[in-house]
Amino acid sequence: MKVFIKVLRILLYFLGGILTLLILLIIFKISPALWNHWTVYPQLEKERLALWEQYRKPKQIIPLRSVKGVLHAHTFWSHDSRGLLPEILDGAKEAELKFIFNSDHKRYQLDTFPRGYHGVYDGIILESGTEHSSGLMISPFDSTVVDWNKTESEIIKEIAQNGGLVTYVHSEDEHDWDDPYYHAMEIYNIHTDVKDEEGGILPFVINGTVNHKYRHWGFREMYDDQTAILANWDRLNQQRRVVGIAGVDAHNNQNFRARYLENGKIEWVGPNADTLAIREPTWFDKLMMGEPDQYGWAFKWELDPYFNSYNFANDYVFCDTLTNTNIRDHIKKGHVLVSFEHLAKAEGFQYYALNNGGSLSGIVGDSVQVGHVESIHAVSPYPVKFQLYRNGNLLDESDQDYEYKFSMNTQTGNYRIVARVFIGEEWIPWIYTNPIYVYE
Ligand SMILES: [Zn+2]
Numbered sequence: 001m002k003v004f005i006k007v008l009r010i011l012l013y014f015l016g017g018i019l020t021l022l023i024l025l026i027i028f029k030i031s032p033a034l035w036n037h038w039t040v041y042p043q044l045e046k047e048r049l050a051l052w053e054q055y056r057k058p059k060q061i062i063p064l065r066s067v068k069g070v071l072h073a074h075t076f077w078s079h080d081s082r083g084l085l086p087e088i089l090d091g092a093k094e095a096e097l098k099f100i101f102n103s104d105h106k107r108y109q110l111d112t113f114p115r116g117y118h119g120v121y122d123g124i125i126l127e128s129g130t131e132h133s134s135g136l137m138i139s140p141f142d143s144t145v146v147d148w149n150k151t152e153s154e155i156i157k158e159i160a161q162n163g164g165l166v167t168y169v170h171s172e173d174e175h176d177w178d179d180p181y182y183h184a185m186e187i188y189n190i191h192t193d194v195k196d197e198e199g200g201i202l203p204f205v206i207n208g209t210v211n212h213k214y215r216h217w218g219f220r221e222m223y224d225d226q227t228a229i230l231a232n233w234d235r236l237n238q239q240r241r242v243v244g245i246a247g248v249d250a251h252n253n254q255n256f257r258a259r260y261l262e263n264g265k266i267e268w269v270g271p272n273a274d275t276l277a278i279r280e281p282t283w284f285d286k287l288m289m290g291e292p293d294q295y296g297w298a299f300k301w302e303l304d305p306y307f308n309s310y311n312f313a314n315d316y317v318f319c320d321t322l323t324n325t326n327i328r329d330h331i332k333k334g335h336v337l338v339s340f341e342h343l344a345k346a347e348g349f350q351y352y353a354l355n356n357g358g359s360l361s362g363i364v365g366d367s368v369q370v371g372h373v374e375s376i377h378a379v380s381p382y383p384v385k386f387q388l389y390r391n392g393n394l395l396d397e398s399d400q401d402y403e404y405k406f407s408m409n410t411q412t413g414n415y416r417i418v419a420r421v422f423i424g425e426e427w428i429p430w431i432y433t434n435p436i437y438v439y440e
Pocket of ligand 1: 074
């Protein structure tokens with residue numbers, strides 16, 4: 001009997017030890033997330049609000065409307081997304097988007113357009129496109145069949161010559177940068193930014209779970225300046241115009257969700273929209289699942305809902321009319337600002353050149369003869385630090401202000417602006433403009 005009690009006691013100590021270790025490990029793993037929740041994120045919220053309170057509507061110099069949208073997003077048409085129209089539109093409305101140019105993964109080697117969502121839905125333009133595995137995004141803007149058995153350069157040429165838009169996405173990967181026909185490249189992509197994290201995705205999952213009301217700051221944990229990509233972009237622009245855009249790579253697929261099927265069974269859907277199980281509901285399912293929400297999900301744990309991607313990195317396009325083709329045409333002209341909308345709304349931000357008579361001689365993305373550029377200007381709805389880059393090198397920077405002016409000294413080159421806001425004790429990039437190309 002005595003021996004038995006002794007063994008039991010040792011066993012209890014052992015189990016107690018394991019349990020204590022486990023608890024310590026959990027505390028250790030979630031403590032950064034808790035620190036964020038109680039200290040870091042409330043402070044960031046306060047700073048962001050203080051910035052928003054300094055809003056001043058800039059006067060309109062550029063005689064074109066600027067419309068906000070996203071490029072490179074996925075829907076149910078992709079194998080790794082379940083995104084349906086109601087979820088897409090709700091996310092887009094919350095993020096105040098006017099357009100989404102989707103880039104779904106193709107289903108067949110013969111890729112028929114238009115397909116998936118294509119048209120104007122509740123005033124939001126959805127355009128269908130394909131993201132090829134090599135990091136090529138094509139938007140044909142036409143009824144056509146793309147044959148992916150052709151070489152990439154053939155496809156790029158065909159799409160470009162028929163009026164479509166061709167973008168290199170995932171600019172961290174190899175591309176044929178010297179191809180003469182593509183129009184644009186991503187200078188920022190959320191997924192690119194995730195991939196370079198050293199600790200893997202687990203810290204984001206933990207942080208995202210603890211801090212779902214601060215998802216925008218959670219997303220920011222992975223943010224890095226994409227300096228190599230920007231350097232490559234600057235290099236290419238010294239040969240010809242390559243438009244810089246932001247891609248969101250929205251999938252709404254880093255989730256665990258469950259739904260009732262019509263036959264009474266239930267389906268669990270995991271990360272990358274994979275089916276985990278289809279079965280008769282068990283006691284566990286009944287415990288976890290409630291009434292289906294408006295999208296049909298009866299259980300939902302989400303890391304990347306559409307809104308958070310759609311509101312993270314945006315493209316403002318200066319255009320005449322709110323149509324898919326007019327937005328496309330102005331993207332090709334480089335009339336684009338990339339903004340991190342979760343920091344502040346870039347509506348009203350403008351970048352332009354004036355001639356010696358004080359008249360507008362060019363806007364963001366334009367090529368202007370040097371004799372027509374007396375000064376270049378940027379105006380912002382919030383006080384920012386303006387940085388002027390010439391051919392990729394920092395040329396000038398301002399103190400915190402709403403306006404910026406640089407007087408030209410007949411020097412040709414590509415001039416682009418980075419506007420930074422002061423949040424979290426540092427000047428972080430908020431806007432990247434496309435260059436104004438000043439030539440001889
Ligand atoms: Zn993608």
